[in-house]
Amino acid sequence: MKRKIVSIVMASAMVFGLAACGSSGGTTTSSSNGGNDASAASETTAKSESSDVVEGSSDDDNTLTVWTWDPNFNVYAIKKAAEIYAQDHEGFKVEVSEVQSDDIETRLTTAVSAGDLSTLPDIFLMQDNSFQKYATNYPDIFTDLTDSGIDFSEFSSAKVAYSTLDGKNYGIPFDNGAVIECLRTDMLEQAGFTVDDFTDITWNDFMEKAKVVKEKTGQPILTSQAGSPDLVMEMLQSCGESLFNEDGSVNIVDNKALKPILEIYSQMVKDGTLVEVTDWDQYIASINNGTTAGVINGCWIMASITANEDQSGKWAITNMPKLDGVDGATNYSNNGGSSWAISSNCKKQDLAIDFMKSTFAGSTALYDDIIAKGALATWAPAGDSEAYAQPVAFFSDDPVYAKIVDFATKTPSNITGAFYYDARDAVGTALSNIIQTGADMDSELQTAQETVEFNMGG
Amino acid sequence: MGKAKKFFMYLILTVASILSVFPLYYMFCASTNRSIDVIAGKLIPGTYLIDNFKALIAQQNLRLALCNSFRNATVLTILCLLVCSIAGYGFEIYHDKAKDAVFTVLLTAMMIPFAAIMIPMFRMFSQLKMVNTMAAFMLPSISTPFMIMMFRQASRSFPHDIIEAARLDGLSETGIFFRMYMPTMKSTYAAATIITFMNAWNNYLWPKVILQNNESITMPMLVANLLGGYTVDYGVLMLGVFICTIPTAIIFFCFQKSFTEGITGAVK
Numbered sequence: 001m002k003r004k005i006v007s008i009v010m011a012s013a014m015v016f017g018l019a020a021c022g023s024s025g026g027t028t029t030s031s032s033n034g035g036n037d038a039s040a041a042s043e044t045t046a047k048s049e050s051s052d053v054v055e056g057s058s059d060d061d062n063t064l065t066v067w068t069w070d071p072n073f074n075v076y077a078i079k080k081a082a083e084i085y086a087q088d089h090e091g092f093k094v095e096v097s098e099v100q101s102d103d104i105e106t107r108l109t110t111a112v113s114a115g116d117l118s119t120l121p122d123i124f125l126m127q128d129n130s131f132q133k134y135a136t137n138y139p140d141i142f143t144d145l146t147d148s149g150i151d152f153s154e155f156s157s158a159k160v161a162y163s164t165l166d167g168k169n170y171g172i173p174f175d176n177g178a179v180i181e182c183l184r185t186d187m188l189e190q191a192g193f194t195v196d197d198f199t200d201i202t203w204n205d206f207m208e209k210a211k212v213v214k215e216k217t218g219q220p221i222l223t224s225q226a227g228s229p230d231l232v233m234e235m236l237q238s239c240g241e242s243l244f245n246e247d248g249s250v251n252i253v254d255n256k257a258l259k260p261i262l263e264i265y266s267q268m269v270k271d272g273t274l275v276e277v278t279d280w281d282q283y284i285a286s287i288n289n290g291t292t293a294g295v296i297n298g299c300w301i302m303a304s305i306t307a308n309e310d311q312s313g314k315w316a317i318t319n320m321p322k323l324d325g326v327d328g329a330t331n332y333s334n335n336g337g338s339s340w341a342i343s344s345n346c347k348k349q350d351l352a353i354d355f356m357k358s359t360f361a362g363s364t365a366l367y368d369d370i371i372a373k374g375a376l377a378t379w380a381p382a383g384d385s386e387a388y389a390q391p392v393a394f395f396s397d398d399p400v401y402a403k404i405v406d407f408a409t410k411t412p413s414n415i416t417g418a419f420y421y422d423a424r425d426a427v428g429t430a431l432s433n434i435i436q437t438g439a440d441m442d443s444e445l446q447t448a449q450e451t452v453e454f455n456m457g458g
Numbered sequence: 459m460g461k462a463k464k465f466f467m468y469l470i471l472t473v474a475s476i477l478s479v480f481p482l483y484y485m486f487c488a489s490t491n492r493s494i495d496v497i498a499g500k501l502i503p504g505t506y507l508i509d510n511f512k513a514l515i516a517q518q519n520l521r522l523a524l525c526n527s528f529r530n531a532t533v534l535t536i537l538c539l540l541v542c543s544i545a546g547y548g549f550e551i552y553h554d555k556a557k558d559a560v561f562t563v564l565l566t567a568m569m570i571p572f573a574a575i576m577i578p579m580f581r582m583f584s585q586l587k588m589v590n591t592m593a594a595f596m597l598p599s600i601s602t603p604f605m606i607m608m609f610r611q612a613s614r615s616f617p618h619d620i621i622e623a624a625r626l627d628g629l630s631e632t633g634i635f636f637r638m639y640m641p642t643m644k645s646t647y648a649a650a651t652i653i654t655f656m657n658a659w660n661n662y663l664w665p666k667v668i669l670q671n672n673e674s675i676t677m678p679m680l681v682a683n684l685l686g687g688y689t690v691d692y693g694v695l696m697l698g699v700f701i702c703t704i705p706t707a708i709i710f711f712c713f714q715k716s717f718t719e720g721i722t723g724a725v726k
Contacts, residue, residue, distance in 0.1 A: 056670075070687035071517050096672075100686045103666050110667050114581035119589055119670060281692070285497040303689040308494050336688075374688070 056119045057345045062091045064352055065121035067099045067107075074125055074338070077174070077370045081359035084366050092355070094123075101127050101338070105134070112138045120345040122352050126171065128162035128337045129420050135165040136418040142170040143342040148353045150361045158413035159378040163339045170341055172356045176376035177298040177337030178408040179234045181320045182305055183221075185396065187293040191216035195316040200331055203235075203264050206321040210273035213293050222268065223292040225283045226276040227432040229424055230335060231296060235261045238333035239326045240412035243423035243452075250423065250456070252449040257326050258427075262434060262441055264323075269435055276435065296320050298335035299404045303374045305394075312394045319407055332410040337378070376404055383409075422455045423448075485703070488696035496692035510693045514684075517694070520701070522673070523680040528705065530665075530676065531658040534596045538654045539647060541601050546609020547639055551621065561610075568603040572663065580667055594668045599658065605650060612646040613639075648716030655709050677702040 058065045064082075068074040075096050082094040099107070104124055111119050120141060126134065135142060146169045152160050155173045163171025183195055191213040198209065210221040224231050236242065241257040244250060252258060268274035275292060277283050286292045287301075288308040295301060305315055319331040340360060342352045359366050360379065367375075367382035377383060383405030391397035417423075426448035433439040488496045491504035514520060549561055579598060580589075588594040616639060624634050640647070662678040669676070675683075681702055684695045710717070 069683070071683070072687055072689075097670065098672065098675075098683050098686075099666075099670075100682050103682070106663075107667060107670070110577055110580045113577040114584060116581060116584045119584060281497070284690075285499070288494055288497050300688040307689060 057122050057343070057347050058095060059347075060093075061348065062089070062351075063093045063095055064123055064346075064348065064355065066094050066096045066123045066125075067104050067121045068096060068125040069098060069100045069104070071098060073175070073373055073375055076373055077366075077375050078123075078125075080369050081355070081363070081366050084363055085355050085359055088358075097121065101125070101130075105130060108134065108138065108141055112141060117141060117343070117345045120343040122346040122348065123340055123342055123356075125174065125338050126163075126341055128159070128177070128339055129416055129424075131163045131171060131339060131341075132165065132416045132420065133418040135163070135170050139165070139170075141341075141344055143344055143346060143349055143352075145169045145172065145342065145353065148357070150353070150357050154361065154380050156378045156380065156408045156411065158334060158411045159337065159339075159408070161413040162337075162416060163341070171339030172341075172360050173337075173339050173378045174360060174375075175300070175337050176378045176404060176408050177300065177334045178376070178404050178411060179238070179296060179320050179333040179335055180299045180302070180317050180400075180404060180407065181294060181296045182287075182301065183294040183316050183318065184290070184292075184311075184314055185316045186314045187213060187217045187219060195318050198321075199318045201321050202324045203321045204324050207264065207268060207271070207273065210268065211271055214271070214273050217293060219291060219293045220273050220275040221293045222274040223283055223286040223295055224274055224276050225280055226278055226435070227428050229428040229431055232258075232261055232265060232427060232431060233424060234296065234298075234320065234333040234335050235264070235323065237335075237412060237414045238320060238331065239323050239329040240414065241326075241328075242415040242417075243427065244415045244417040244419070246415065248417055250449050250452045252423070252427065252452065253445050257323060257329075258445065259441060260323060260326065262431065262445075265431065266434055298337070299376055299407075300336060300374065302400075309394075313396050315395055316398060317395055317400045317403060328412065330410060330412055332407050332412070334408070334411045334414075371401055376401060376408075378405075378408055380405070380409060419452060419456050423452045426451045482703075485696055485700050488692060489700045491693050493690075493692045493694070496696065506693055507697070510691075510697045513691065513694045514697055514701075518680050518683060518698070519672075519675065520680065523675045523677050524701070526674060527659055527677040530592060530595060531655050531705075533592075534599060534658040535651055535654045537596065537600050538602065538605060538658075539650050542605035542650070543609045543640070543643070543647070544635065545601065545606045546611075547613050547616075547635060549606065549610045550613035550616075551618070564603045564606060568607075576664065576667060579664075583668060590669055590671055590674060592674075595665050595674075598664065599654075599661070602654075605654065608650060608653075609643075609646065612643060616642060645716040645719035648713040649719075652710055652713050652717055656706050659706050 056065070066078050068078060075098055078094055078096060082092060086092040104126065108120070108124075111117055117140070146167070148169075150169070150172060152169055159173040159176075160169070163169060163173065181198065183198060185195060188194060188197070191209075193209060193213070198206065201209075206221075213219070213221050222231070236255075236257055239257045241251075241255060243252055243255070243258075265274065269276060275286065277286055284304050287295050287305055288311075290311070295305075302317075305311070320333060322331045323329040340356060342349060342356070346352050364382050364385045367377040367379065368385055368387035371377075371387055377388075382388065383402060388401040388405060389399050390401070392400050429451075430439075430441075430444035430448040433444050434441055484501070487501060487503050489510060490507040491500050492506050492509075495504060495506075549557060583589055583594045620638060621634055624638055629637070660678055661676075662682070665674070665676055666679060666682075681695070681698045684690070684698045
């Protein structure tokens with residue numbers, strides 16, 4: 001009896017297995033249709049017709065496939081854009097696959113290496129910091145948008161630069177990564193300051209005031225993830241400096257701003273005005289738990305700050321300090337953000353371009369809507385809209401969105417190049433050696449320069 | 459054993475158990491708290507389990523991911539066990555000059571990291587128009603050198619005399635395998651089930667590359683999606699991880715007794 005049961009189980013498993021192998025699309029879709037209401041509601045656009053479209057570019061004349069990540073942010077934005085576009089173009093749909101940014105990069109690399117671009121979607125989102133790398137190494141995966149009719153001059157020039165290579169535009173700029181300085185007004189008050197005391201100031205001034213805040217409140221004014229060069233990179237871009245020269249060569253040892261920046265950073269760590277935490281979770285925790293009086297990062301950090309509703313009305317936003325004695329230094333910088341790209345596999349390029357042109361490069365209604373999700377425009381006309389001028393209760397009724405769009409337009413551009421992450425990591429290593437082991441700055445920078453040059457030569 | 463010695467033994471074991479169980483406890487607690495409480499390091503269970511669950515199913519298609527993962531892992535485990543046990547049995551019981559050479563090649567294949575063969579494999583499957591099929595996900599792991607080796611090792615302890623006796627009694631070779639070998643090696647199969655099921659369940663890179671549409675989402679992909687945003691809701695994330703852990707934990711507890719036996723040797 002027992003044997004019979006075992007053989008029946010084995011046989012049915014094999015039949016089930018083979019049947020499932022034969023028709024993956026069919027079986028999976030049937031199980032998805034009965035999903036719960038909430039998930040069904042959130043994915044209506046993606047799922048409605050998805051059983052027909054299996055991979056790569058869509059065959060349907062009025063559907064575009066998209067790879068992007070973050071359902072609350074990018075996925076929401078592209079679906080909203082599709083909804084707006086569909087008002088004038090009946091039947092238009094996007095089919096969104098939620099894919100993490102790293103995984104999009106893995107898939108692109110795999111597809112190019114395998115010589116088969118047919119699996120690419122019509123549109124994909126790419127981190128600005130990776131854009132140059134892919135545009136340089138794999139230009140074949142992009143559609144050249146230079147003469148597509150999209151007016152790139154309406155975007156902030158620093159942002160457009162990320163997706164531009166050799167004068168050709170490969171991407172449509174999307175979310176804003178303008179750097180903001182967020183400060184706890186209650187703690188500043190305790191130290192006898194207001195936000196205005198921290199607006200349009202220099203780092204020297206900032207460091208002195210930070211000491212007062214530390215003395216009066218016991219808290220550091222900045223928090224930073226140990227070994228992460230986020231803040232250093234932001235300071236660097238605020239003076240229009242990059243880790244690469246125009247010709248692509250490494251610019252670490254001779255960089256006129258990098259050394260002063262590292263000095264400021266390590267001095268603040270010594271003063272106790274900048275606390276280094278071990279990882280990203282601790283970083284967010286230090287902001288939410290009130291163990292820091294402020295933070296400097298891309299404006300997307302706001303979403304993490306506002307997550308703690310108990311601190312409503314206790315935060316204010318201003319611009320970051322600028323470097324003293326460095327030519328071209330400003331109070332503005334950028335960290336993060338991403339751009340849309342249309343793949344070369346897209347068979348409906350005219351539709352994809354028109355879709356992008358009418359939404360991300362042409363619809364204030366879109367940007368007015370997605371602002372609720374914290375997605376801020378880099379498209380200048382959106383900043384003039386009323387939605388951006390609305391006071392935000394969490395930040396003591398300050399119209400922070402308009403402020404940030406203004407910051408974005410003043411941000412100097414930088415050169416990322418194909419080896420951005422190599423350079424960034426090398427500087428991160430140097431920074432952590434300097435802070436943790438008190439290593440000599442000059443020799444660390446020399447090592448960083450050599451590491452990047454070695455990687456580039458390899 | 460002296461009392462002091464016993465005390466220290468228990469002390470060490472207690473500390474070790476706390477260290478192993480704490481992450482699981484933390485995962486559970488975090489899944490019942492708000493993100494902001496998780497960040498604050500709250501270590502007692504909260505009341506937000508249902509809210510987190512609602513948020514999770516609103517963001518992600520949990521049911522689909524669970525179904526997919528479960529189907530993929532189950533089918534793959536059954537096929538893998540069948541193929542590898544036949545191979546392991548064959549390598550040990552039957553004799554051929556080229557056997558050892560073939561086995562060496564197999565073992566060498568074990569040394570090649572997956573990342574190195576991923577691109578050629580993708581190319582192969584994409585030319586066969588098999589991207590997004592369950593077969594493409596499973597074929598590379600149906601026969602694994604490790605499993606074959608494990609079954610071959612286990613087969614060493616399977617008494618050859620019984621095989622001879624069965625042959626004399628007129629049982630066919632297939633019959634010997636299915637009716638004598640399989641029931642005897644239960645504990646090896648149990649150990650292999652745990653290992654294969656867990657590998658299939660947790661597999662991330664290959665499914666991510668080969669299964670490109672939303673309909674093929676698996677649990678590890680779902681967890682990765684929860685981590686992707688500018689803001690991470692830690693309560694929801696931990697709940698996702700918790701749900702993802704349950705099936706492997708159940709499989710492990712079911713086969714736990716046989717697992718140790720299977721690893722150390724099946725036949726007593």
